[in-house]
Amino acid sequence: MSTDAVILVGGFGTRLRPLTLSAPKPMLPTAGVPFLTHLISRLREAGITHVVLGTSYRAEVFEDYFGDGSRFGVDLKCVVEQEALGTGGGIRNVAPALRADTVLVFNGDNMIGVDLVDFVETHVKTDADVTLCLTKVEDARAYGCVPTDVDGRVEAFLEKDPNPVTDQINAGLYAFKRSVIDTIPTGRPVSVEKETFPGLLASGANVRGYLTTSYWRDFGTPTDFVCGSADLVRGIAPSPAVPQTGERLLMPGSSVSPKAHIYGGSTIGTRTAVGAGADIDSSVVFDDARIGAGAVIRRSIIGKGVTVHPGALIEDAVIGDGASIGAGTELRHGARIWPGVDLAEGSIRFSSDL
Incomplete structure (x- = not known):
């Protein structure tokens, strides 16, 4: 019909x-x-x-x-x-x-x-x-x-x-x-x-x-976005357009240290680099991002071109394109960082829009 x-x-x-x-x-x-x-x-x-x-x-x-x-x-x-x-x-x-x-x-x-x-x-x-x-x-x-x-x-x-x-x-x-x-x-x-x-x-x-x-x-x-993307990656949500299904999706051109831990249906975008010891769970990382060694990202969205410096902790947050997250920074509980913002080392943000 x-x-x-x-x-x-x-x-x-x-x-x-x-x-x-x-x-x-x-x-x-x-x-x-x-x-x-x-x-x-x-x-x-x-x-x-x-x-x-x-x-x-x-x-x-x-x-x-x-x-x-x-x-x-x-x-x-x-x-x-x-x-x-x-x-x-x-x-x-x-x-x-x-x-x-x-x-x-x-x-x-x-x-x-x-x-x-x-x-x-x-x-x-x-x-x-x-x-x-x-x-x-x-x-x-x-x-x-x-x-x-x-x-x-x-x-x-x-x-x-x-x-x-x-x-x-x-x-x-x-x-x-x-x-x-x-x-x-x-x-x-x-x-x-x-x-x-x-x-x-x-x-x-x-x-x-x-x-x-x-x-x-x-x-x-944001919560539904990261959960839904993870469901697509893991094959829980149906889509013929998913390049591959599993615990993680690494897009072509991404560079991930063998000592990084990426799981929970996370996606790593094209030309994104992930350093040793980074831990990324149930998150979406857009293209051209840089994730430093030992950074922890959980249930979050990392925009295009974002830099996450070593040792930063990001949970349940949204990071706008081009932002820079300083070493040792903590972002939790719905924090939203506006595009281009440069957070100093050791900053702590909870449920804030910057």
């Missing part, structure tokens, strides 16, 4: 600053390649090859890297959103670029392992106007909940609640009939969660839920 895919990648990625000051969130290196590459490779694997990117912030970065998509086995087009239109408005904005009657829509910062072919086939078989992919979480208080009846029909879209009525949440993947997309208003912001989906329910439309137990993670926060 003919199916188009839309990936919404227009956000500013504020939760991942300062890394997103230089690149949009979906373009940050994740298990060796830009995160968006994993989504596109999964679409290609499922036989869905017409892909439309709904872009806004730093749109040129997507266009320069992906081009027409042929290098990645897809036919890709970027549609730029000139002003913030929300999720629904962003979907409506790309409508002129669509070709098929069935359209998959992805949030560009979610990784989901659902069987895409079965998801589309179920949507068509049930003649749904919209099908939402749903997943269960242990604690749904931080999410909008989507209860369904015994036949899988969506009953409501509920805001975050301290006492959620269900553990089913929106996984950020939808299948639309093209005709439904054409009914979304133009020229103003529209939220699918607050306006489009509730409106469809009120009108009696056939809105379905598709519950999956497959892998799912929102890569929007």
Whole structure:
């Protein structure tokens, strides 16, 4: 069956600053390649090859890297959103670029392992106007909940609640009939969660839920980013784009001392050097970084061109591009270091933005 895919990648990625000051969130290196590459490779694997990117912030970065998509086995087009239109408005904005009657829509910062072919086939078989992919979480208080009846029909879209009525949440993947997309208003912001989906329910439309137990993670926060990248490296999250799976991923051109310890699904970027005795666990180190002897990095993101001097300790932190972390420095508990900052030897920072 003919199916188009839309990936919404227009956000500013504020939760991942300062890394997103230089690149949009979906373009940050994740298990060796830009995160968006994993989504596109999964679409290609499922036989869905017409892909439309709904872009806004730093749109040129997507266009320069992906081009027409042929290098990645897809036919890709970027549609730029000139002003913030929300999720629904962003979907409506790309409508002129669509070709098929069935359209998959992805949030560009979610990784989901659902069987895409079965998801589309179920949507068509049930003649749904919209099908939402749903997943269960242990604690749904931080999410909008989507209860369904015994036949899988969506009953409501509920805001975050301290006492959620269900553990089913929106996984950020939808299948639309093209005709439904054409009914979304133009020229103003529209939220699918607050306006489009509730409106469809009120009108009696056939809105379905598709519950999956497959892998799912929102890569929007530093903690989820490093965990998700590690899951990709270790083969827990599915992606044909991962160069190799295991306890670590060393990109071509990296230089790692045989006395360094790199594990937990860590990625070491291209042209990055890691000194003897360095200990890197469950972390993402971007290209052109320098990690000194005996440095310890745990559950952190190290930006492009960063220098970590010998003996520094970095835990649960985000280091912006080009920063320099002095010898013996300690960074913990969510510390974020802005690009180009030079921290003196022996500095200690906790949950600080510099």
